[in-house]
Amino acid sequence: MTRFEQKEIDRLYGYSTVGVIIHRDLKVVYVNDAYARMMGCHDAVDFMVDPDLVRYIPPAFHREALLLYEQFMEVIGFHGWKKVYNLRRDGTPVWLEISDETIEWEDDRALMTTAQLIDNGTTAMQVDHMLGRSFIAVTVHRDMRALYVNDAFARLMGASNAGDFMQNPDLLRFVDDQAREDVLAHSHSILHGVVAGNRRRECNMLDDGDEVWRDLTDERILWHDGKAAVLTTAHDVREEVRMTNMLVRNKNSLENAVAEVIRMVPTAVAMFDEELHVLHFNREFSRLFAQNPAVFPAAIPEFDVSGLRAIYREMVRAGHDHADRNGVMTPSGRLADIRTNRLQGGGMMISALDVTDHKEVEKQLAVLASTDPLTEVLNRRGSRRCCQPIARYSPFAQQGMAVRDCGAGSGLFQADQ
Numbered sequence: 001m002t003r004f005e006q007k008e009i010d011r012l013y014g015y016s017t018v019g020v021i022i023h024r025d026l027k028v029v030y031v032n033d034a035y036a037r038m039m040g041c042h043d044a045v046d047f048m049v050d051p052d053l054v055r056y057i058p059p060a061f062h063r064e065a066l067l068l069y070e071q072f073m074e075v076i077g078f079h080g081w082k083k084v085y086n087l088r089r090d091g092t093p094v095w096l097e098i099s100d101e102t103i104e105w106e107d108d109r110a111l112m113t114t115a116q117l118i119d120n121g122t123t124a125m126q127v128d129h130m131l132g133r134s135f136i137a138v139t140v141h142r143d144m145r146a147l148y149v150n151d152a153f154a155r156l157m158g159a160s161n162a163g164d165f166m167q168n169p170d171l172l173r174f175v176d177d178q179a180r181e182d183v184l185a186h187s188h189s190i191l192h193g194v195v196a197g198n199r200r201r202e203c204n205m206l207d208d209g210d211e212v213w214r215d216l217t218d219e220r221i222l223w224h225d226g227k228a229a230v231l232t233t234a235h236d237v238r239e240e241v242r243m244t245n246m247l248v249r250n251k252n253s254l255e256n257a258v259a260e261v262i263r264m265v266p267t268a269v270a271m272f273d274e275e276l277h278v279l280h281f282n283r284e285f286s287r288l289f290a291q292n293p294a295v296f297p298a299a300i301p302e303f304d305v306s307g308l309r310a311i312y313r314e315m316v317r318a319g320h321d322h323a324d325r326n327g328v329m330t331p332s333g334r335l336a337d338i339r340t341n342r343l344q345g346g347g348m349m350i351s352a353l354d355v356t357d358h359k360e361v362e363k364q365l366a367v368l369a370s371t372d373p374l375t376e377v378l379n380r381r382g383s384r385r386c387c388q389p390i391a392r393y394s395p396f397a398q399q400g401m402a403v404r405d406c407g408a409g410s411g412l413f414q415a416d417q
Contacts, residue, residue, distance in 0.1 A: 040088030274346030
């Protein structure tokens with residue numbers, strides 16, 4: 001292991017344009033002016049006022065930086081180059097190409113990092129630069145262990161920020177015990193390119209017991225360590241789920257109320273869906289339009305509503321929202337006055353009034369009004385009606401015969417050929 005003294009480092013790198021720091025546990029014990037200026041400080045003395053290296057590392061990478069440091073401390077020598085970005089003292093990003101080497105510093109090991117400014121940090125760590133402050137929640141993970149999260153994702157999952165979340169990067173802790181195996185297998189399949197990423201909706205349980213609904217989209221990417229990882233974006237849909245559940249409950253309540261009102265109405269009433277199938281109906285509708293009305297209410301009867309559908313289609317073709325048809329013969333053999341109303345969003349509401357008995361009463365009244373109750377011969381009113389040019393109402397008119405009065409007040413009529 002290479003051993004360095006501060007004087008030797010100053011001689012080699014003190015005036016170099018290459019930035020150099022030596023640190024233990026992410027606390028800087030040496031920095032040259034070049035690195036200090038890269039971080040937005042005036043010089044090395046200004047930098048060492050607060051030698052905590054963490055302040056220059058994006059919060060999402062605090063834990064990863066500490067793990068890398070601990071890993072490097074166990075291995076002697078050079079650890080290679082990588083591209084990263086840091087945050088200057090004023091918070092602006094700076095892209096660096098860095099190398100790490102474990103050295104002997106004074107009486108103990110330390111990590112020496114050299115850094116050079118680059119114009120383009122073309123690594124997966126750009127995710128944080130692009131999305132670190134985004135309202136879109138983003139995490140990068142392998143086998144459901146987070147390698148990176150932005151603040152939006154951390155807050156969505158109940159943490160105060162990305163650094164706080166990364167204290168426990170296990171994503172499986174939010175998944176129900178019974179679903180963990182399937183979720184892990186799904187993530188593994190995406191990670192190894194077996195399946196493409198997809199969009200799905202999940203309900204997770206936060207550390208404090210609260211429930212969170214998320215729309216997730218997965219994508220396989222190459223992370224900055226050269227290995228595949230899964231990038232997942234998440235959208236908070238708790239409010240959407242809450243509103244949907246509320247609308248479903250309200251819809252069910254409304255349908256139950258409508259069904260109860262329909263059941264209590266004495267007139268035949270039915271509601272049809274968009275496909276013109278009977279959705280709700282009452283007993284009277286079953287009596288008029290069911291092929292087997294006796295099975296109601298123990299079972300749902302079979303309806304013959306072809307005539308009602310024809311009325312609806314004719315109404316739609318005419319561009320109307322409602323239609324009235326009187327004296328329609330129903331499958332039960334009863335006459336009904338039918339009103340059809342087009343529902344918003346599709347479907348129709350049918351109301352039908354059984355007028356069979358009413359029509360029979362009208363006929364009886366007409367007979368009583370036009371005949372003598374004793375002789376059953378046409379009276380004056382009946383004679384007047386028959387002698388007027390209403391001969392088409394006579395049964396003889398159907399045989400091509402005209403009807404004439406045989407004498408005023410005689411009450412007799414003759415059919416001429």
